[in-house]
Amino acid sequence: MKIAMIGFGQAGGKILDRFLRYDSTRGTGIVGHAVAVNSAKADLMGLDYVPHENRVLIGQSIVKGHGAGTEPELGEKCTQEDIEEIQSAIDKMVSSEIDAFLIIAGLGGGTGSGGSPVLAERLQRLYVEPVYGLGILPARDEGGIYNRNAARSFQDFAETVDNLLAFDNDAFKSGGESLGEGYTEINDEIITRFGALFSAGEVEALGDNVAESVVDASEIINTLGEHGITSVGYASEVVENANDGGGLLDKLRGGNDQNGFASAGDATNRITALVRKATLGKLTLQCEVDSTERALLLVSGPPEALNRKGIDKARKWIENKTECMEVRAGDYPLPDEDRVAAIVVLSGVTEIPRVKEMQRMAIEAEERSEELKSQSEEGLEELIQYGDDEE
Numbered sequence: 001m002k003i004a005m006i007g008f009g010q011a012g013g014k015i016l017d018r019f020l021r022y023d024s025t026r027g028t029g030i031v032g033h034a035v036a037v038n039s040a041k042a043d044l045m046g047l048d049y050v051p052h053e054n055r056v057l058i059g060q061s062i063v064k065g066h067g068a069g070t071e072p073e074l075g076e077k078c079t080q081e082d083i084e085e086i087q088s089a090i091d092k093m094v095s096s097e098i099d100a101f102l103i104i105a106g107l108g109g110g111t112g113s114g115g116s117p118v119l120a121e122r123l124q125r126l127y128v129e130p131v132y133g134l135g136i137l138p139a140r141d142e143g144g145i146y147n148r149n150a151a152r153s154f155q156d157f158a159e160t161v162d163n164l165l166a167f168d169n170d171a172f173k174s175g176g177e178s179l180g181e182g183y184t185e186i187n188d189e190i191i192t193r194f195g196a197l198f199s200a201g202e203v204e205a206l207g208d209n210v211a212e213s214v215v216d217a218s219e220i221i222n223t224l225g226e227h228g229i230t231s232v233g234y235a236s237e238v239v240e241n242a243n244d245g246g247g248l249l250d251k252l253r254g255g256n257d258q259n260g261f262a263s264a265g266d267a268t269n270r271i272t273a274l275v276r277k278a279t280l281g282k283l284t285l286q287c288e289v290d291s292t293e294r295a296l297l298l299v300s301g302p303p304e305a306l307n308r309k310g311i312d313k314a315r316k317w318i319e320n321k322t323e324c325m326e327v328r329a330g331d332y333p334l335p336d337e338d339r340v341a342a343i344v345v346l347s348g349v350t351e352i353p354r355v356k357e358m359q360r361m362a363i364e365a366e367e368r369s370e371e372l373k374s375q376s377e378e379g380l381e382e383l384i385q386y387g388d389d390e391e
Helices: 009-026 041-045 072-081 083-090 111-126 144-160 179-201 217-224 248-252 267-280 308-322 353-390
Strands: 003-008 031-038 055-057 100-106 131-137 163-168 229-238 294-301 327-333 339-347
Touching: 003 009, 003 083, 003 111, 009 031, 009 041, 009 100, 009 111, 009 131, 009 179, 031 041, 031 083, 031 111, 041 055, 055 083, 072 083, 072 111, 072 144, 083 111, 100 111, 111 131, 111 144, 131 144, 131 179, 144 163, 144 353, 163 179, 179 217, 179 229, 179 294, 179 327, 179 339, 217 294, 217 327, 217 339, 229 267, 267 294, 267 308, 267 339, 294 308, 308 327, 308 339
Parallel strands: 003 031, 003 100, 031 055, 100 131, 131 163, 163 229, 294 327
Antiparallel strands: 229 339, 294 339
16 A cells, blocks of 8 residues: 655654664565654654655744744644645645655654644545554553644544544553653554555565465455544464575464464464454554444565465454454465464544543543632732732
8 A cells, every 4th residue: 555644743754764674674565654743843853764855844933943842823824824834745746646645743742742633634625545643642652632632633643634543551561661662662553553554555566475365455445435433453463484594384383472462383373363452452542342333454474374274254243342343354465474463453442431431531631720820819919918908
Protein backbone atom coordinates (compact mmCIF):
# COMPACT_ATOMS: atom_id res chain seq x y z
CA MET A 1 0.00 0.00 0.00
CA LYS A 2 1.51 3.30 -1.14
CA ILE A 3 0.89 6.12 1.32
CA ALA A 4 1.60 9.84 1.32
CA MET A 5 2.60 10.39 4.94
CA ILE A 6 2.52 13.74 6.69
CA GLY A 7 4.22 13.89 10.08
CA PHE A 8 2.59 16.74 12.02
CA GLY A 9 4.30 18.18 15.10
CA GLN A 10 7.17 16.72 17.12
CA ALA A 11 5.78 13.21 17.66
CA GLY A 12 4.42 13.00 14.11
CA GLY A 13 7.74 14.00 12.58
CA LYS A 14 9.71 11.46 14.60
CA ILE A 15 7.33 8.63 13.73
CA LEU A 16 7.43 9.61 10.04
CA ASP A 17 11.24 9.46 10.24
CA ARG A 18 10.99 5.94 11.67
CA PHE A 19 8.60 4.89 8.90
CA LEU A 20 11.14 6.09 6.31
CA ARG A 21 13.92 4.15 8.03
CA TYR A 22 11.71 1.04 8.14
CA ASP A 23 10.93 1.51 4.46
CA SER A 24 14.57 1.86 3.43
CA THR A 25 15.93 -1.02 5.51
CA ARG A 26 13.18 -3.53 4.65
CA GLY A 27 12.49 -2.37 1.09
CA THR A 28 8.74 -2.31 1.63
CA GLY A 29 7.98 0.72 -0.53
CA ILE A 30 5.03 1.84 1.58
CA VAL A 31 6.01 5.54 1.80
CA GLY A 32 5.09 7.05 -1.53
CA HIS A 33 5.73 10.61 -0.32
CA ALA A 34 6.82 12.11 3.01
CA VAL A 35 6.30 15.61 4.42
CA ALA A 36 7.13 16.81 7.93
CA VAL A 37 5.24 19.84 9.30
CA ASN A 38 6.12 21.65 12.51
CA SER A 39 6.00 25.06 14.17
CA ALA A 40 9.30 24.32 16.00
CA LYS A 41 12.40 24.73 13.84
CA ALA A 42 14.61 22.60 16.09
CA ASP A 43 12.30 19.59 15.75
CA LEU A 44 12.45 19.74 11.96
CA MET A 45 16.23 20.02 11.99
CA GLY A 46 16.49 16.92 14.19
CA LEU A 47 14.96 14.59 11.58
CA ASP A 48 17.24 12.17 9.73
CA TYR A 49 15.28 10.67 6.84
CA VAL A 50 12.73 13.27 5.73
CA PRO A 51 14.14 15.22 2.74
CA HIS A 52 14.99 18.80 3.69
CA GLU A 53 12.86 20.18 0.89
CA ASN A 54 9.86 18.37 2.40
CA ARG A 55 10.20 19.88 5.87
CA VAL A 56 7.71 22.71 6.32
CA LEU A 57 8.09 25.25 9.12
CA ILE A 58 4.76 26.91 9.85
CA GLY A 59 3.56 29.83 11.96
CA GLN A 60 6.77 31.85 11.99
CA SER A 61 4.88 35.11 12.34
CA ILE A 62 3.00 33.64 15.32
CA VAL A 63 5.48 31.53 17.32
CA LYS A 64 8.78 32.57 15.68
CA GLY A 65 9.90 28.99 15.12
CA HIS A 66 9.69 28.08 18.82
CA GLY A 67 6.65 25.78 18.57
CA ALA A 68 3.07 25.86 19.80
CA GLY A 69 3.84 24.15 23.10
CA THR A 70 0.73 22.62 24.59
CA GLU A 71 -1.70 25.05 22.96
CA PRO A 72 -3.73 23.45 20.14
CA GLU A 73 -5.29 26.82 19.32
CA LEU A 74 -1.83 28.07 18.36
CA GLY A 75 -1.19 24.96 16.30
CA GLU A 76 -4.45 25.53 14.46
CA LYS A 77 -3.59 29.17 13.72
CA CYS A 78 -0.10 28.26 12.50
CA THR A 79 -1.57 25.65 10.16
CA GLN A 80 -4.20 27.98 8.78
CA GLU A 81 -1.58 30.67 8.16
CA ASP A 82 0.70 28.40 6.12
CA ILE A 83 -1.69 25.81 4.68
CA GLU A 84 -0.60 26.74 1.13
CA GLU A 85 3.05 25.93 1.95
CA ILE A 86 2.02 22.58 3.35
CA GLN A 87 -0.05 21.93 0.25
CA SER A 88 2.89 22.81 -2.03
CA ALA A 89 5.07 20.24 -0.30
CA ILE A 90 2.37 17.57 -0.59
CA ASP A 91 1.78 18.37 -4.27
CA LYS A 92 5.33 17.18 -5.10
CA MET A 93 4.00 13.61 -4.94
CA VAL A 94 2.93 11.55 -7.94
CA SER A 95 -0.76 11.24 -7.08
CA SER A 96 -1.34 8.29 -9.41
CA GLU A 97 1.01 6.20 -7.24
CA ILE A 98 -0.71 7.01 -3.94
CA ASP A 99 -3.39 4.78 -2.42
CA ALA A 100 -4.11 6.98 0.63
CA PHE A 101 -2.93 9.80 2.87
CA LEU A 102 -1.83 9.28 6.46
CA ILE A 103 -1.51 12.24 8.84
CA ILE A 104 0.57 11.28 11.88
CA ALA A 105 0.27 13.39 15.02
CA GLY A 106 0.66 13.32 18.76
CA LEU A 107 -2.66 14.48 20.20
CA GLY A 108 -1.49 15.84 23.53
CA GLY A 109 0.62 18.78 22.39
CA GLY A 110 -0.07 21.89 20.35
CA THR A 111 1.03 21.72 16.71
CA GLY A 112 -0.13 18.20 15.81
CA SER A 113 -3.32 18.21 17.83
CA GLY A 114 -4.41 21.64 16.62
CA GLY A 115 -3.23 21.48 13.03
CA SER A 116 -3.99 17.92 11.92
CA PRO A 117 -7.77 18.36 11.62
CA VAL A 118 -7.21 21.50 9.54
CA LEU A 119 -4.98 19.65 7.09
CA ALA A 120 -7.33 16.64 7.00
CA GLU A 121 -10.25 18.84 5.96
CA ARG A 122 -8.11 20.37 3.22
CA LEU A 123 -7.01 17.01 1.81
CA GLN A 124 -10.58 15.69 1.89
CA ARG A 125 -11.67 18.57 -0.35
CA LEU A 126 -8.83 18.24 -2.86
CA TYR A 127 -8.26 14.51 -3.32
CA VAL A 128 -10.32 11.39 -3.97
CA GLU A 129 -7.92 9.13 -2.08
CA PRO A 130 -8.90 8.32 1.52
CA VAL A 131 -7.38 10.42 4.29
CA TYR A 132 -6.45 8.55 7.46
CA GLY A 133 -5.07 9.75 10.75
CA LEU A 134 -2.60 8.04 13.06
CA GLY A 135 -3.28 9.65 16.43
CA ILE A 136 -0.92 9.09 19.35
CA LEU A 137 -2.53 9.41 22.79
CA PRO A 138 -0.46 10.61 25.77
CA ALA A 139 0.19 8.40 28.77
CA ARG A 140 -1.83 9.08 31.91
CA ASP A 141 1.19 10.36 33.82
CA GLU A 142 2.00 12.98 31.18
CA GLY A 143 -0.44 15.25 32.97
CA GLY A 144 -3.93 16.65 32.82
CA ILE A 145 -3.22 19.28 30.17
CA TYR A 146 -1.96 16.66 27.67
CA ASN A 147 -4.95 14.42 28.29
CA ARG A 148 -7.27 17.42 28.03
CA ASN A 149 -5.75 18.33 24.66
CA ALA A 150 -5.97 14.73 23.50
CA ALA A 151 -9.65 14.42 24.46
CA ARG A 152 -10.49 17.44 22.35
CA SER A 153 -8.25 16.73 19.36
CA PHE A 154 -9.17 13.02 19.27
CA GLN A 155 -12.77 13.92 18.51
CA ASP A 156 -11.85 16.66 16.01
CA PHE A 157 -9.36 14.42 14.22
CA ALA A 158 -11.79 11.49 14.06
CA GLU A 159 -14.46 13.70 12.52
CA THR A 160 -12.20 15.00 9.74
CA VAL A 161 -10.49 11.78 8.58
CA ASP A 162 -11.92 8.68 6.93
CA ASN A 163 -10.57 6.57 9.77
CA LEU A 164 -8.49 7.33 12.85
CA LEU A 165 -5.90 4.69 13.66
CA ALA A 166 -5.18 5.13 17.35
CA PHE A 167 -2.14 4.29 19.46
CA ASP A 168 -2.21 4.73 23.23
CA ASN A 169 1.22 5.45 24.72
CA ASP A 170 -0.06 4.45 28.13
CA ALA A 171 -0.58 0.83 27.10
CA PHE A 172 3.02 0.47 25.93
CA LYS A 173 4.86 2.59 28.48
CA SER A 174 7.36 0.71 30.65
CA GLY A 175 8.65 1.74 34.03
CA GLY A 176 12.25 2.42 34.98
CA GLU A 177 13.36 4.07 31.75
CA SER A 178 14.14 7.62 30.71
CA LEU A 179 11.62 9.66 28.76
CA GLY A 180 13.73 9.44 25.60
CA GLU A 181 14.19 5.67 25.90
CA GLY A 182 10.48 5.23 26.56
CA TYR A 183 9.45 7.14 23.44
CA THR A 184 12.01 5.29 21.32
CA GLU A 185 10.58 1.91 22.34
CA ILE A 186 7.01 3.13 21.87
CA ASN A 187 7.81 4.41 18.38
CA ASP A 188 9.29 1.00 17.55
CA GLU A 189 6.01 -0.60 18.59
CA ILE A 190 4.08 1.80 16.34
CA ILE A 191 6.26 1.02 13.32
CA THR A 192 6.15 -2.73 13.93
CA ARG A 193 2.37 -2.80 13.84
CA PHE A 194 1.45 -0.24 11.22
CA GLY A 195 4.52 -0.86 9.06
CA ALA A 196 3.64 -4.54 8.83
CA LEU A 197 0.01 -3.71 8.02
CA PHE A 198 0.70 -1.17 5.27
CA SER A 199 3.45 -3.23 3.63
CA ALA A 200 1.15 -6.25 3.18
CA GLY A 201 -0.13 -5.20 -0.22
CA GLU A 202 3.28 -4.62 -1.78
CA VAL A 203 3.48 -8.09 -3.36
CA GLU A 204 5.77 -7.21 -6.26
CA ALA A 205 8.87 -7.86 -4.16
CA LEU A 206 7.85 -11.40 -3.20
CA GLY A 207 8.98 -13.14 -6.37
CA ASP A 208 7.59 -16.67 -6.61
CA ASN A 209 6.28 -16.57 -3.03
CA VAL A 210 2.87 -15.13 -3.87
CA ALA A 211 0.28 -15.23 -1.11
CA GLU A 212 -2.60 -17.69 -1.40
CA SER A 213 -5.01 -14.95 -0.36
CA VAL A 214 -3.56 -11.51 -1.09
CA VAL A 215 -4.36 -8.61 1.23
CA ASP A 216 -3.84 -5.61 -1.01
CA ALA A 217 -4.50 -1.89 -0.63
CA SER A 218 -8.19 -2.25 -1.54
CA GLU A 219 -8.73 -4.82 1.23
CA ILE A 220 -7.17 -2.49 3.80
CA ILE A 221 -9.17 0.49 2.51
CA ASN A 222 -12.44 -1.48 2.59
CA THR A 223 -11.73 -2.61 6.14
CA LEU A 224 -10.99 0.90 7.38
CA GLY A 225 -14.12 2.18 5.64
CA GLU A 226 -15.22 5.79 5.53
CA HIS A 227 -15.56 6.46 9.24
CA GLY A 228 -14.59 5.25 12.68
CA ILE A 229 -11.77 4.44 15.07
CA THR A 230 -9.34 1.57 14.53
CA SER A 231 -7.28 -0.47 16.96
CA VAL A 232 -4.62 -2.96 15.91
CA GLY A 233 -3.43 -6.12 17.64
CA TYR A 234 -0.11 -7.82 16.97
CA ALA A 235 1.64 -11.00 18.07
CA SER A 236 4.65 -12.86 16.68
CA GLU A 237 6.74 -15.95 17.31
CA VAL A 238 10.14 -17.10 16.09
CA VAL A 239 10.07 -20.08 13.76
CA GLU A 240 13.07 -22.22 14.61
CA ASN A 241 15.27 -23.23 11.65
CA ALA A 242 13.06 -21.21 9.31
CA ASN A 243 15.85 -20.42 6.86
CA ASP A 244 18.40 -23.19 7.36
CA GLY A 245 17.42 -25.19 4.29
CA GLY A 246 15.84 -28.08 6.22
CA GLY A 247 12.63 -29.83 5.27
CA LEU A 248 9.16 -28.58 6.08
CA LEU A 249 8.73 -30.84 9.11
CA ASP A 250 12.12 -29.79 10.46
CA LYS A 251 11.21 -26.14 10.07
CA LEU A 252 7.96 -26.53 11.92
CA ARG A 253 9.24 -28.82 14.67
CA GLY A 254 10.14 -27.44 18.09
CA GLY A 255 8.94 -26.80 21.63
CA ASN A 256 6.25 -24.53 23.02
CA ASP A 257 6.67 -20.78 22.64
CA GLN A 258 7.72 -18.72 25.64
CA ASN A 259 4.14 -17.77 26.48
CA GLY A 260 2.84 -21.32 26.22
CA PHE A 261 0.32 -20.50 23.50
CA ALA A 262 1.07 -23.06 20.81
CA SER A 263 3.29 -25.91 19.80
CA ALA A 264 5.88 -24.79 17.28
CA GLY A 265 5.36 -28.13 15.54
CA ASP A 266 1.82 -27.30 14.54
CA ALA A 267 1.48 -24.49 12.00
CA THR A 268 -2.31 -24.38 12.34
CA ASN A 269 -2.23 -24.14 16.11
CA ARG A 270 0.54 -21.56 16.00
CA ILE A 271 -1.48 -19.26 13.73
CA THR A 272 -4.72 -19.57 15.71
CA ALA A 273 -2.87 -19.03 18.99
CA LEU A 274 -1.09 -15.92 17.67
CA VAL A 275 -4.38 -14.48 16.39
CA ARG A 276 -6.00 -15.00 19.80
CA LYS A 277 -3.03 -13.35 21.49
CA ALA A 278 -3.11 -10.40 19.07
CA THR A 279 -6.85 -9.87 19.54
CA LEU A 280 -7.12 -10.34 23.30
CA GLY A 281 -3.71 -8.98 24.28
CA LYS A 282 -2.26 -5.50 24.07
CA LEU A 283 -4.09 -3.53 21.38
CA THR A 284 -2.91 -0.16 20.11
CA LEU A 285 -6.08 1.16 21.75
CA GLN A 286 -7.86 -1.02 24.26
CA CYS A 287 -11.51 -1.48 23.32
CA GLU A 288 -14.39 -3.89 23.60
CA VAL A 289 -13.69 -6.36 20.80
CA ASP A 290 -17.38 -7.07 20.21
CA SER A 291 -17.94 -3.40 19.31
CA THR A 292 -15.96 -3.93 16.07
CA GLU A 293 -17.72 -3.09 12.81
CA ARG A 294 -15.14 -4.48 10.35
CA ALA A 295 -12.03 -6.60 10.84
CA LEU A 296 -8.96 -7.74 8.94
CA LEU A 297 -6.54 -10.58 9.70
CA LEU A 298 -3.07 -10.69 8.18
CA VAL A 299 -0.58 -13.49 8.84
CA SER A 300 3.00 -12.99 7.66
CA GLY A 301 6.17 -15.04 7.84
CA PRO A 302 8.23 -17.64 5.97
CA PRO A 303 6.07 -19.28 3.27
CA GLU A 304 6.39 -22.80 4.69
CA ALA A 305 5.02 -21.64 8.06
CA LEU A 306 1.85 -20.10 6.60
CA ASN A 307 -1.09 -22.44 6.78
CA ARG A 308 -4.39 -21.84 4.95
CA LYS A 309 -6.32 -24.01 7.39
CA GLY A 310 -4.94 -22.05 10.33
CA ILE A 311 -5.85 -18.71 8.75
CA ASP A 312 -9.41 -19.86 7.95
CA LYS A 313 -9.84 -21.19 11.47
CA ALA A 314 -8.52 -17.95 12.96
CA ARG A 315 -10.81 -15.84 10.75
CA LYS A 316 -13.87 -17.77 11.94
CA TRP A 317 -12.72 -17.30 15.54
CA ILE A 318 -12.51 -13.51 14.96
CA GLU A 319 -16.01 -13.54 13.46
CA ASN A 320 -17.35 -15.21 16.58
CA LYS A 321 -15.37 -13.04 18.99
CA THR A 322 -16.24 -9.72 17.35
CA GLU A 323 -19.77 -10.77 16.33
CA CYS A 324 -18.83 -9.18 13.01
CA MET A 325 -19.47 -10.85 9.65
CA GLU A 326 -17.26 -8.47 7.67
CA VAL A 327 -13.89 -10.11 8.40
CA ARG A 328 -11.22 -10.22 5.71
CA ALA A 329 -8.14 -12.43 5.96
CA GLY A 330 -4.97 -13.19 4.03
CA ASP A 331 -1.32 -14.16 4.24
CA TYR A 332 1.87 -12.30 3.39
CA PRO A 333 4.86 -14.57 2.61
CA LEU A 334 8.26 -13.20 3.67
CA PRO A 335 10.97 -15.64 2.52
CA ASP A 336 13.78 -14.05 4.56
CA GLU A 337 11.75 -13.69 7.76
CA ASP A 338 12.26 -15.95 10.79
CA ARG A 339 9.03 -15.02 12.58
CA VAL A 340 5.36 -15.69 12.04
CA ALA A 341 3.28 -12.62 12.89
CA ALA A 342 -0.46 -12.06 13.20
CA ILE A 343 -1.93 -8.59 12.69
CA VAL A 344 -5.57 -8.05 13.63
CA VAL A 345 -7.28 -4.82 12.56
CA LEU A 346 -10.42 -3.90 14.49
CA SER A 347 -12.14 -1.07 12.63
CA GLY A 348 -15.17 0.98 13.63
CA VAL A 349 -14.81 0.17 17.34
CA THR A 350 -17.14 2.15 19.59
CA GLU A 351 -16.60 0.97 23.16
CA ILE A 352 -13.28 2.57 24.12
CA PRO A 353 -12.71 3.00 27.90
CA ARG A 354 -9.49 5.01 27.39
CA VAL A 355 -11.28 7.74 25.44
CA LYS A 356 -13.96 8.03 28.11
CA GLU A 357 -11.22 8.29 30.72
CA MET A 358 -9.46 11.05 28.77
CA GLN A 359 -12.71 12.97 28.56
CA ARG A 360 -13.12 12.65 32.32
CA MET A 361 -9.54 13.82 32.88
CA ALA A 362 -10.16 16.74 30.53
CA ILE A 363 -13.20 17.82 32.54
CA GLU A 364 -11.27 17.52 35.81
CA ALA A 365 -8.35 19.52 34.37
CA GLU A 366 -10.76 22.20 33.18
CA GLU A 367 -12.46 22.37 36.58
CA ARG A 368 -9.09 22.54 38.31
CA SER A 369 -8.02 25.33 35.98
CA GLU A 370 -11.19 27.30 36.76
CA GLU A 371 -10.67 26.68 40.48
CA LEU A 372 -7.08 27.98 40.38
CA LYS A 373 -8.20 30.98 38.34
CA SER A 374 -10.92 31.73 40.89
CA GLN A 375 -8.47 31.41 43.78
CA SER A 376 -6.03 33.72 42.00
CA GLU A 377 -8.74 36.32 41.46
CA GLU A 378 -9.85 36.08 45.09
CA GLY A 379 -6.27 36.46 46.24
CA LEU A 380 -5.84 39.52 44.07
CA GLU A 381 -9.02 41.09 45.48
CA GLU A 382 -7.77 40.44 49.02
CA LEU A 383 -4.48 42.13 48.22
CA ILE A 384 -6.27 45.11 46.77
CA GLN A 385 -8.58 45.31 49.76
CA TYR A 386 -5.64 44.96 52.16
CA GLY A 387 -3.89 47.83 50.43
CA ASP A 388 -7.01 49.97 50.74
CA ASP A 389 -7.21 49.26 54.48
CA GLU A 390 -3.61 50.26 54.97
CA GLU A 391 -4.27 53.59 53.34
